[in-house]
Amino acid sequence: xxxxxxxxxxxxxxxxxxxxxNLGGLLLWVERKASAILQDRIGANRASILGxxxxxxxxxxxxxxxPIKLFTKEDFIPPGADKLLHTLAPIVAVVPALIxxxxxxxxxxxxxxxxxxxxxxxxxxxxxxxxxAMVSLGxxxxxxxxxxxxxxxxxxxxxxxxxxxxxxxxxxGLALIGAVLTYGTMDLQEIAxxxxxxxxxxxxxxxxxxxxxxxxxxxxAGIAESKRAPFDLPEAEPELISGYFTEYSGAKQAVFxxxxxxxxxxxxxxxxxxxxxxWQVPLLDRTGIQFPWGGGIPLPSLVVTLMQVGAFTGxxxxxxxxxxxxxxxxxxxxxxxxxxxxxxxxxxxxxLNVLITALAVLISESLK
Amino acid sequence: xxxxxxxxxxxxxxxxxxxxxxxxxxLLGPSKHTPVKDEPFECGNPSSGSAWGRFSVKFYxxxxxxxxxxxxxxFLYPWARIFRQLGFFGFIEMLVFIGILTVGxxxxxxxxxxxxx
Numbered sequence: 001x002x003x004x005x006x007x008x009x010x011x012x013x014x015x016x017x018x019x020x021x022n023l024g025g026l027l028l029w030v031e032r033k034a035s036a037i038l039q040d041r042i043g044a045n046r047a048s049i050l051g052x053x054x055x056x057x058x059x060x061x062x063x064x065x066x067p068i069k070l071f072t073k074e075d076f077i078p079p080g081a082d083k084l085l086h087t088l089a090p091i092v093a094v095v096p097a098l099i100x101x102x103x104x105x106x107x108x109x110x111x112x113x114x115x116x117x118x119x120x121x122x123x124x125x126x127x128x129x130x131x132x133a134m135v136s137l138g139x140x141x142x143x144x145x146x147x148x149x150x151x152x153x154x155x156x157x158x159x160x161x162x163x164x165x166x167x168x169x170x171x172x173g174l175a176l177i178g179a180v181l182t183y184g185t186m187d188l189q190e191i192a193x194x195x196x197x198x199x200x201x202x203x204x205x206x207x208x209x210x211x212x213x214x215x216x217x218x219x220x221a222g223i224a225e226s227k228r229a230p231f232d233l234p235e236a237e238p239e240l241i242s243g244y245f246t247e248y249s250g251a252k253q254a255v256f257x258x259x260x261x262x263x264x265x266x267x268x269x270x271x272x273x274x275x276x277x278x279w280q281v282p283l284l285d286r287t288g289i290q291f292p293w294g295g296g297i298p299l300p301s302l303v304v305t306l307m308q309v310g311a312f313t314g315x316x317x318x319x320x321x322x323x324x325x326x327x328x329x330x331x332x333x334x335x336x337x338x339x340x341x342x343x344x345x346x347x348x349x350x351x352l353n354v355l356i357t358a359l360a361v362l363i364s365e366s367l368k
Numbered sequence: 369x370x371x372x373x374x375x376x377x378x379x380x381x382x383x384x385x386x387x388x389x390x391x392x393x394x395l396l397g398p399s400k401h402t403p404v405k406d407e408p409f410e411c412g413n414p415s416s417g418s419a420w421g422r423f424s425v426k427f428y429x430x431x432x433x434x435x436x437x438x439x440x441x442x443f444l445y446p447w448a449r450i451f452r453q454l455g456f457f458g459f460i461e462m463l464v465f466i467g468i469l470t471v472g473x474x475x476x477x478x479x480x481x482x483x484x485x
Binding site for chain 2: 343
């Protein structure tokens, strides 16, 4: 571990956090526009300078005007609240959400100056466990926010959020066990590598074809974990104002909104890595494009790396978009329906998936 | 342990970033208290006192059930990782383990522990 290694670590960490933060900001705009399109409106399309000069610069308006507006609002702490916890809660909520994507690989190896660098900020042997741990930590920020506000809506939202998140965490963890069984490793880079090549010569060798049930369970549980509709009971506007962050304003409220988007990005990143080949591009390997009928197009390694990073980003975009579409299409669940779906449908289905996968692994091993 | 250095870097960095972001409004925004604004927001009704009281026991039940089944999930991870080495014996072992916990799940469903509050 010398200085250059440390520098590489810092650069990769900055890259991942920068990517996640920027994508979060971008999704705020995509969400507003997508909801507008689905509801047959135009949506946010202009901002004004000091209330005088309306300008229409498309995406720039929302990306620049929204944060400026939120950051210059009053930072209000209710006098009845627990001031320390009220201040601490957004920080506790956002830090685990920001650092979860560190273990998700966004490309293969890049060679710079004879040094092989994995395009993954932190290569852990226990990557999947790390993700589950960070997702669990996210509950603390929400519960602290709900409790410390000393507001009934906030408290109800916080309790609902914790009950919902811990209920769906089990199904989420069990769905991931199917993937661990299939690949025999918890290292996400290894899992992404194992999805290279083709299946039956026509399909990409992606996890979805081995674990379709786990994908559905993980997508459902993931949306529930990120507290998005149809699972947005913790912040159900008609019932609870905005749930656990009712008493938050300005930048702190912006942070809670950002956490929601970060969690969507985490879910999209994990679905991409575990079920849709991560950075793998069909037919592409380290030397270039290989056709299954022989022959191919050799490509320089930089182009291959860029294609892989592009493929990863594109897939993450797609699943973020899918989550936003689901959010604006389906109505909200009731609390008891939420519990029934989590405990009586997803949990047994995930257990069944584990058993079926184990049986399939046993059979395929004995056939070898 | 060198695997975890990037995570340490990220925790420090994100901690600073989050502190900066959450204190932005305090530094940039106005600050004005009025008696009405200082009340807890309960849709305009006069507040009926502190929110720190009792709430439904059902939520505690969900938390306790979570612990039982989350521990199950944690036990399944090492098993899944080395399943290929364990072979048929490991499969039967885990079938017994999951079977016992499934009986527990059926029991709590029949008992109505997950019904609406």
